[in-house]
Amino acid sequence: MSLHVLKPGLQTTIQGEPRRGFRQLGIPAAGPADPLSLALANRLLGNPFLANGLEVTLSGARFGVDVRTVVAVTGADVDVAVNREARGMHEAIEVRAGDELAIGGAKSGARSYVAVCGGIAGDTMLGSASTYIPAGLGGHGGRALLKGDELACAASASAADASTPQRYRPGREIGAALRACSVDSDGSGPLFEQQWQVSSRADRMGIQLDGKPIAGMDTGRLPSVPVFPGCVQCPPDGAPFLLSVDAQTTGGYARLAQVIRADRHVIGQLRPGDSLRFLPRTPAEAVAELRTKIDYWAEWLPGCEAVFY
Amino acid sequence: MKPARLLSDDLVEMEFPSQAFAEAVASRMREEGGWLEVVTGIDTLTVQFDCLQTEPDQVLERLSSLSREAPEQGQRQEAFELPVCYSPDIAPDLESVCQHLNIDVDALIRLHTATEHEVRLLGFAPGFVYIDGLDSSLNVPRHEIPRQSVPAGSVAIAGSQTGIYSLASPGGWQVIGRTPVALFDPAVSPPNLLQPGRPIRFRPISVDEYEALMRP
Known part of the structure; x- marks a missing residue:
């Protein structure tokens, strides 16, 4: 064993490659809610970008270290400490058996990611070790980590790089703008006309948005259609719901928009109280935005196409 | 039958006259591979594809050609x-x-x-x-x-x-x-x-x- 859980916090899970190709069976892809941040952590350690890491939610967590290894912390803005001594985010941190790694509560953003050299072992189910709690799939017994859980990691060696270059450290803006394709082909619609607030109903399944309720959504029950992370649905009460990585696979509410592939990683960092806007894009513009984003990251994360899903 | 439509950069959706039709086309697409997700809803089929590798027209054309073929009548299964x-x-x-x-x-x-x-x-x-x-x-x-x-x-x-x-x-x-x-x-x-x-x-x-x- 190489890490054990001293304090699991609100919800800490093992997340890695998404579980693709099972939505027709009602099984969502799961994976990190912010895959870009997991990739940045793994990058510092020379791991594959989506090697299994720990997704720590809002409240922080503490781990005991049982082996000499290197770790890195990215994602939501948190304090990091080893044996109560402050360390930086976006840095390769060498730790030894007996050390204690503490991740503080998120000051902005919602999820931080802890990567360990060689990755963290998880139960692989249906081709992925990403945890999907509702069905008990993957991760550590298919559940969020509990105090005392022991995690296996490959004992190793040295980091690939000391730290993430400044220009590749995500900003700390509290207002997000998500680019999205409108279900109405002209790109208009009430979703795009106002600023929304992330409500307290926010988890890996989705985020309810507060704002001026959208009128005319009481259309009765529609036949269930497939839905995907990034879909903005609207129940009859007019409060839109933005789906995230653990989203249900079918839905019977009206659909307003689909967040473009380039921006879905941003959803994982939205926290209650954050403001949010949607910017309309056509599907063709959306592909161009994705290529621009991949070009931007290519120097530090070469071959990062699969990180944006 | 209405033509398939692009929902976003990586999603195409098509409505079918019956569930069996949608399922038959979905099975064919899963067998041929190359798609990230092929998911049916009630009389609908949605394909998620890698928009960096595949042009949306390729997906739209594949769907329309499969939907011109009548669904194969599968063997009546035992209850x-x-x-x-x-x-x-x-x-x-x-x-x-x-x-x-x-x-x-x-x-x-x-x-x-x-x-x-x-x-x-x-x-x-x-x-x-x-x-x-x-x-x-x-x-x-x-x-x-x-x-x-x-x-x-x-x-x-x-x-x-x-x-x-x-x-x-x-x-x-x-x-x-x-x-x-x-x-x-x-x-x-x-x-x-x-x-x-x-x-x-x-x-x-x-x-x-x-x-x-x-x-x-």
């Missing part, structure tokens, strides 16, 4: 017989549903078990099974406030369908029985025992029989 225990001890809504419909439990069991049903769709949550063919006299609404947790194996009705919660999950359907058969096992592939299009019959069993079948 799956699912044992269900209809007892208020393990079915919290059985008595209130009977009151709502003004029938007794025996009449409800007869109406639910007399005819053959058919699996329509898997979805919503892992292992949830939507089943068509509910007798029209058993039409009841969903709970206004969904239950936080419905036990695994719960057999429930709402509107014109029966639904089975293969795994414990939140849910708003009216639970009228429970099956001891495990319909979803993530350790096997595919994890679902029932697939869309499979005819299904419900066989009433006693509480004793239910408990005997639950024992490993």
